[in-house]
Amino acid sequence: xxxxxxxxxxxxxxxxxQFDFQFDRQAAGSHEIxxxxxxxxxxxxxxxxxxxxxxxxxxILRQAGIEPDEFLKRK
Numbered sequence: 085x086x087x088x089x090x091x092x093x094x095x096x097x098x099x100x101x102q103f104d105f106q107f108d109r110q111a112a113g114s115h116e117i118x119x120x121x122x123x124x125x126x127x128x129x130x131x132x133x134x135x136x137x138x139x140x141x142x143x144i145l146r147q148a149g150i151e152p153d154e155f156l157k158r159k
Contacts, residue, residue, distance in 0.1 A: 088152055089138045093131050096141065099158040103150055125149050
């Protein structure tokens, strides 16, 4: 298990809000689009039960322009 494993949807959203991301709209199925008005970046987040796969979380952070170390520092 990597450093980014074991996080659930609620944990990820709580941390993204600390980076000024906010819910923008519902996407296909259980996916959501989140937007940061300061950086003008969008990211897609699946709202699934259970832990988020590490690769999926890395892709979310890449879209958001957030370094994994910075993301992990937020609680």
